[in-house]
Amino acid sequence: MEKFTTLTGIAAPLPLINVDTDMIIPKQFLKTIKRTGLGVNLFDEMRYDDNGDEIPDFVLNKPAYRDAQILIAGENFGCGSSREHAPWAIADFGIRCVVAPSYADIFFNNCFKNGILPVVLPQEQVDRLMDDASKGANARMTVDLERQEITTPSGDTIPFEVDPFRKHCLLNGLDDIGLTLEKASAIESFEAQSAQSRPWV
């Protein structure tokens, strides 16, 4: 998994509550054999019209936000199904951090498995960042996971909470596999011993 330490980038405002996983990535894109490549279909139904043409008003289609790396959103973000395709699509688009007052539980967990930091902040602070994000190309923010703070375009800092274990995993780019690989020496010695005791395996 890709490490998450600090991230400086454009923040896109998406002032909607209850953004569900069908909105994030509609079901017709689940038959893929990949986790990658879903970025073009992120928010597909809000982003494209029936002819497949971009809807210019949608935030990620606006020139200022096409390379957004941070998403500021409303409460209960990511509700609906457990599809891991939702964080896959977000990450593939290039967004590595979401800021919202609250998240659906499974989506929240899935973010951490895919190198995405979901930051929880009180509504007032999200509102403030939403205003900042609305400043277009000037909406650059810095998210510092080590220090647990967001620096706004005006230079103010906003602290946030994060579970220490998940922070450790993100900072070091550790997923389940990464964690298991930390026990590589135990696996190696098992294999060495097994080569003696069960050489036919």
Place this chain on the structure above:
Amino acid sequence: MAGKTLYDKIWDAHLVHEDTDGTSLIYIDRHLVHEVTSPQAFEGLRMAGRPVRKPGNTIAVPDHNVPTWEDRAKGIEDEQSRVQVEALDANARDFGIHYYPVSDIRQGIVHIIGPEQGWTLPGMTVVCGDSHTATHGAFGALAHGIGTSEVEHVLATQTLIQSKSRNMKVEVTGQLPHGVTAKDIVLSIIARTGTAGGTGYVIEYCGEAIRALSMEGRMTICNMAIEGGARAGLIAPDQTTFDYVQGRPHAPKGAQWQAALDWWRTLASDDDAHWDKVVTLKGEEIEPTVTWGTSPEDALPISATVPDPDSFQGGKRDAARRALDYMALTPGTRLADIEIDTVFLGSCTNGRIEDLRAAAAVLKGKRIKDGLRAMVVPGSGLVRAQAEEEGLADIFRDAGFEWRMAGCSMCLGMNPDQLAPGERCAATSNRNFEGRQGRGGRTHLMSPAMAAAAAVTGRLTDVREFTSPAPEPA
């Protein structure tokens, strides 16, 4: 201290690390891979720049999506199925794992070719992104299904993060009556324990009737452990197991064979082992069995009638009502009066040579009922070749069966072999869920011999009407 079960022994032999909360890292000896549940796992490895830790212990084969018609050179019509199979081709090549492509005669259902090629051995841990991985437990191997993220975990680390299950013993005593097979045993067990009866347990099947089974029969039993809720089923290895394994392409040879044998002979539950749950069935009481509903636990002897939903308690009452509605059956109908449209002989439950022999023995010199659709889908290319050599293919063809290429076929509707809505099928597979064999299709599970008998009469049939008991060996 109490002795150990077979499960305890295999678990202990594969424990890499145990956390204080009991979460354990278990070493995986064999990883079987098919096209449907693996693409994102390989993709994950690529994204992280990780290799497959033990490519030599990882075996891949396409089976779920492949068409089973004879001319497979023309490729797969369904775009998404084709892309999945092509992805497996590429992943196997790029990561250097063992591969049996569609064009290889050894290709077949993953749970059939693993044992056939000697990849599955006693005392091993075996996983696959497929719930019927339990099949391999027939060798006294700890085998279970895993999800896509776990597939990736095993590819990368050759281990799995696990918590230990509890021990359940299912004993089948005595001898089976004439006409009763492994499939009838396992359907009877599930009818007794229910589909959730094994949840949280690893089941060990034992007793005289189990011991008497061939490896094929034992695989049929363990295959359906998952249908009884257990993630894994086990049968202790014995001479029958060793005889089956010896000489297979990937089985140990020479001095290693002896060393392996020495260890395998210790793989039995101790007499004083502790069991969290015990179920006993009398072999003599088991009859040829069929399912009437939409859950494998909806199984009854062929001599019975369709049950009245009101005879059930609690939530099962509504479930039975819904099942009868879906299956278009009326309570009180004799099971042997239910007419069928289709017969499907195959799957990882009953697609092995012995299964084909049992069906062919019933079909020899007979014709399937006019208007019936019947297909035999051997579990692997090698099973198919052997059946041709033994003359079984001719018996099937002469009887009016379609003789197909190896694959999962009509066990599930992911390839072109599907039931039409309302079509009723006598099937040797393992799941009779709504829509499993095709949207609106109706499935009755049974043994290969019973399916063959049904093909001849066009209705669910007691195979004992067709065959007489074998004379007692002198």
